[in-house]
Amino acid sequence: MTEDLTPQPSRPERPPRRRGSVAVIVLVLAALVAVLAVTLGDATLVFYEVDEAVEQRTELVSSRFRVVGTPLPGLVETRLDGEAAVVFTFCASGVFADVAHVGDPAELFQPGVPVVLQGSWQAGSPPGLAGLSTAANDGWFLRTDHMVVKHDNDYRTDEERTADIDACGVTG
Amino acid sequence: MTNPTSSVATTGSPGSRALGLATLAGLVGLLVLAFVLTEPDVRIHPSTGQEIGQFDAVRLLYLHVPMAVITYVAYSLAAFASAGYLIKRTPWWDVTAHAAAEVGTVFCFLVLVTGSIWGRPVWNTWWEWGDVRLMTTLILFLMFVGYLALRRTAADPRVQARRAAVVALVAIVDLPLVNRSVEWWENRTLHQKSTLGELKIEDLTLFTLMVGFLVFLMVFSWLLLHRFRVGWLTLAAGEHQVAAAIKERRAEADGSGVASAVGETS
Amino acid sequence: MKSLLSEAWLVASKDLRIEARSRVLTNQVAPFAVLVLVLFGFALDADQRTLRMFAPGLFWVAVLLCLLLAVQRSSAVESADDAATGLRMAGLAPAAVFLGKSAAIFVQLLVLELLLTAGIIVFYGSSVKNLFLWLIAGLVTALAVATTGMLYGALASGLGVRETLLPILLLPVLAPVLIGATRAYDDALGAAAVDGWAWTGLLAMFAVVASTLGALAYGALVED
Amino acid sequence: MTHLGYLLGGWGVAAVLLTVYAVSVVRRGRALSVSVPEDKRRWLTSQNPTDD
Structure with missing residues (x-):
């Protein structure tokens, strides 16, 4: 019994080989990242901005979509189809659209803070349109039922960061 | 406690104990910074004159953001060690990859949970399907849950190590997407862009976030160190048991004269 | 290259012959696919408009569930009687085995997609608005999921827990494919206003990368 | 402090997990350490272990 049957300390199961194929796999993975990035960038459209939603109204009509913009001052609390609703004007890049949001608005919802709304275009005027000072009043409004606040990434002190807020014509 | 050869056998070493104590002190410091010394995120809107911001919910970000960065670190390390294993084929790389993936998954889970808890008051939703970073992070998490499931199978360790390495390398493809999503989908996604990248942060807030990075890096290092040693012990215990069993059988054989019976000479 | 393809063809035709003779596809997987569609119909309370709107997503979820079955089948065929060793002993290049077996799954998925399309037309009242997009997106998605499925099938094979391990490994990886294929069919079936071709491009890229990666990595995964 | 419940929930779940x-x-480390001789626990040895 001279041979030692006890397991040896772990050693390479076999000499390193085919480093080339590992390199190829790494290259392919890198290509996958690039490909996903480029194509996803073109193909994904998670939100429309208000101006795009207005521009593509004919294609978007009858479908639900998400739309991002800044609510302008002047919120009208009213009812739509028997449910509590808040009506306001929505803005991005200087383009306005009227919104009737059904259900509770977000806790941090207020004019001048961008929000993302989910809903669809409806022909006609929202209730309480007369109460809006800057209404788009173009015969259409966005009827939405899901609201999230799009928070920005700014944590500076007041003086510097207020200059950066996208006012979108929010002139009070 | 400080005696490395104390009677209780542990995965601790003097270095890891020092690191652990420093980490605990760091956590206390971070708590004080995050809850006492920093101000809530409030500012006055320039045109409406209303208070806007995240208010005190911002204190969750001193936890969420550093853990997200540590998740990147952990999963990158897991993928790097997996590639290392495929090239070198030594257990060291495999145990490192496994440890980093497991600790990373704990962090990734916490990133998802704390993000959700932050999102409820600030975004008004626990989960948002319209956010690319949320979706890619969830996919990343699920892929590494699959990785850990694969590691729990009773396969030949080398087969398992090789396959797990491939799973980790495929999964890591998602990581740059998670990280860059807020830039590539800048106006298309709910998640805010990187604050640090544009330096829209200063003074104590920035300092607290930096302390958060450091403290959670220490937490990660401590967990990784111990988890690595557990993985290493698992290997050693397996080998040691086999060795002990052989020794035992051999002793039996010598005792009962089996060796001579089967014609073996020693 | 020529021999790689002819070897792949050998493997693919072998698998397809086995499937044709065992009739597992026609007797089990196809009825399962239709059953999934019917179950979605029950779950969504048979509202035609809702069903039409969600038909693309339900279609691809059904395809992915069938893919799991097809991949399990494909590995089971090799593990029975240790046929995999036979394949290796036959001196076939691992890449050829991978491509051949993926091709067999791809063909089966195409048959299922045809059947499922008929299913959503009959049960959900969908209609194919853009035939060319429907065809191309269906082809590239089948290719993407067949190759990815084959790669993960190899990863999960021989571990004794293949049936439970495969879904948890494979489905997260296929999540982007599910998103893309659903958007493409949203366009092709007129369920939502999106650019289906952009998504089809993404799917095609995914298919190319998955095939390459699978062909390269398969050898390392099956050598034991 | 606003959102106190969320703050406690977020930090709490992280602390607990x-x-x-x-x-x-x-604990896993302690259980395993018992069955492994000391020379296999290389972090206990004084000299730096070589990479293997």
Whole structure:
């Protein structure tokens, strides 16, 4: 019994080989990242901005979509189809659209803070349109039922960061 | 406690104990910074004159953001060690990859949970399907849950190590997407862009976030160190048991004269 | 290259012959696919408009569930009687085995997609608005999921827990494919206003990368 | 402090999960250490272990 049957300390199961194929796999993975990035960038459209939603109204009509913009001052609390609703004007890049949001608005919802709304275009005027000072009043409004606040990434002190807020014509 | 050869056998070493104590002190410091010394995120809107911001919910970000960065670190390390294993084929790389993936998954889970808890008051939703970073992070998490499931199978360790390495390398493809999503989908996604990248942060807030990075890096290092040693012990215990069993059988054989019976000479 | 393809063809035709003779596809997987569609119909309370709107997503979820079955089948065929060793002993290049077996799954998925399309037309009242997009997106998605499925099938094979391990490994990886294929069919079936071709491009890229990666990595995964 | 419940929930879940995980790792380590001779626990040795 001279041979030692006890397991040896772990050693390479076999000499390193085919480093080339590992390199190829790494290259392919890198290509996958690039490909996903480029194509996803073109193909994904998670939100429309208000101006795009207005521009593509004919294609978007009858479908639900998400739309991002800044609510302008002047919120009208009213009812739509028997449910509590808040009506306001929505803005991005200087383009306005009227919104009737059904259900509770977000806790941090207020004019001048961008929000993302989910809903669809409806022909006609929202209730309480007369109460809006800057209404788009173009015969259409966005009827939405899901609201999230799009928070920005700014944590500076007041003086510097207020200059950066996208006012979108929010002139009070 | 400080005696490395104390009677209780542990995965601790003097270095890891020092690191652990420093980490605990760091956590206390971070708590004080995050809850006492920093101000809530409030500012006055320039045109409406209303208070806007995240208010005190911002204190969750001193936890969420550093853990997200540590998740990147952990999963990158897991993928790097997996590639290392495929090239070198030594257990060291495999145990490192496994440890980093497991600790990373704990962090990734916490990133998802704390993000959700932050999102409820600030975004008004626990989960948002319209956010690319949320979706890619969830996919990343699920892929590494699959990785850990694969590691729990009773396969030949080398087969398992090789396959797990491939799973980790495929999964890591998602990581740059998670990280860059807020830039590539800048106006298309709910998640805010990187604050640090544009330096829209200063003074104590920035300092607290930096302390958060450091403290959670220490937490990660401590967990990784111990988890690595557990993985290493698992290997050693397996080998040691086999060795002990052989020794035992051999002793039996010598005792009962089996060796001579089967014609073996020693 | 020529021999790689002819070897792949050998493997693919072998698998397809086995499937044709065992009739597992026609007797089990196809009825399962239709059953999934019917179950979605029950779950969504048979509202035609809702069903039409969600038909693309339900279609691809059904395809992915069938893919799991097809991949399990494909590995089971090799593990029975240790046929995999036979394949290796036959001196076939691992890449050829991978491509051949993926091709067999791809063909089966195409048959299922045809059947499922008929299913959503009959049960959900969908209609194919853009035939060319429907065809191309269906082809590239089948290719993407067949190759990815084959790669993960190899990863999960021989571990004794293949049936439970495969879904948890494979489905997260296929999540982007599910998103893309659903958007493409949203366009092709007129369920939502999106650019289906952009998504089809993404799917095609995914298919190319998955095939390459699978062909390269398969050898390392099956050598034991 | 606003959102106190969310703050406690977020920090709390992190504290609990990290503690539970850390304890489980340490306990696994202790259980395994018993069955492994000291020379295999290379972090106990004074000299730096070589990479193997």
